[in-house]
Amino acid sequence: MSGRRSRSRQSSGISEDQINDLIIKLQQLLPELRNSRRSDKVSASRVLQETCSYIRNLHREVDDLSERLSELLANTDTAQAALIRSLLTQ
Amino acid sequence: MASADKPINTDVPEKDVFALHFLQSLSNLRRQNTFNSPEKTNDRVKKIKKAAYVSMARAAGGTSRLWSRALLRRAAKETNKVVRFSRRKKRVTWLRRRSNRRDPVEEEEKEAERLRNLVPGGGAMETSKLIEETAYYIKCLSMQVKVMQCLVDGLSPK
Numbered sequence: 001m002s003g004r005r006s007r008s009r010q011s012s013g014i015s016e017d018q019i020n021d022l023i024i025k026l027q028q029l030l031p032e033l034r035n036s037r038r039s040d041k042v043s044a045s046r047v048l049q050e051t052c053s054y055i056r057n058l059h060r061e062v063d064d065l066s067e068r069l070s071e072l073l074a075n076t077d078t079a080q081a082a083l084i085r086s087l088l089t090q
Numbered sequence: 091m092a093s094a095d096k097p098i099n100t101d102v103p104e105k106d107v108f109a110l111h112f113l114q115s116l117s118n119l120r121r122q123n124t125f126n127s128p129e130k131t132n133d134r135v136k137k138i139k140k141a142a143y144v145s146m147a148r149a150a151g152g153t154s155r156l157w158s159r160a161l162l163r164r165a166a167k168e169t170n171k172v173v174r175f176s177r178r179k180k181r182v183t184w185l186r187r188r189s190n191r192r193d194p195v196e197e198e199e200k201e202a203e204r205l206r207n208l209v210p211g212g213g214a215m216e217t218s219k220l221i222e223e224t225a226y227y228i229k230c231l232s233m234q235v236k237v238m239q240c241l242v243d244g245l246s247p248k
Contacts, residue, residue, distance in 0.1 A: 022221040029228050048201035051224060055208045058231040065238040066139040070131060072245040073120070073138075 023047050030054050102229040108149040109237045115141035140165060146234040150226070156219070157227050160211025 023044045030050045119137055144165045147158035202220060206212035209224050 045198045045201045061235045070135045
């Protein structure tokens with residue numbers, strides 16, 4: 001059942017509407033496309049494209065923040081207290 | 091799989107759940123002797139990055155989502171730990187390539203393929219499932235980024 005990728009054959013029971021629904025949900029998560037008017041419908045492939053680049057951006061941010069954290073954590077004494085403090089006082 | 095009437099749930103846990111898991115990972119890391127030596131920077135960065143992804147996967151529900159499962163499996167393979175999973179999904183990407191039809195679905199599928207490479211565990215998912223998992227993955231990723239940003243801000247000298 002998981003081999004049925006083509007949408008014209010509805011053997012898996014996932015309708016086209018559901019997929020469009022999901023695409024819309026995805027679109028609302030993306031900062032780029034979130035504010036676009038409902039009248040101009042963004043194509044599904046555009047949404048997927050933006051999703052890919054957004055994920056790549058997030059990965060890059062994780063990398064960047066990991067590097068900075070690594071530098072900051074190198075100071076053993078001060079870091080410990082500051083760690084707890086920073087997360088408890090947001 | 092008749093899931094037509096079930097609404098797609100994309101609620102992620104609160105930020106503190108992510109923060110807690112990440113802090114736990116970090117404190118475990120700091121207990122290692124080699125962690126605090128100033129020379130091994132690249133090693134440290136890699137470990138922190140891995141801790142970020144693993145703690146994110148755990149905060150998001152561990153083995154209950156496909157992508158978090160794949161993340162944990164990937165991380166466990168690196169450390170040779172044994173992790174239990176309930177089911178293995180077959181890789182289904184090969185079946186798609188056999189079709190030579192040129193229709194609007196094709197361009198979408200191409201993008202979906204790229205997405206599959208980005209989301210962990212994506213290769214074994216059907217397109218609709220992939221989209222759902224992606225939504226959840228994006229939310230968790232941005233949550234994790236927020237947590238790490240808060241940490242960095244808190245640790246930086248004023």
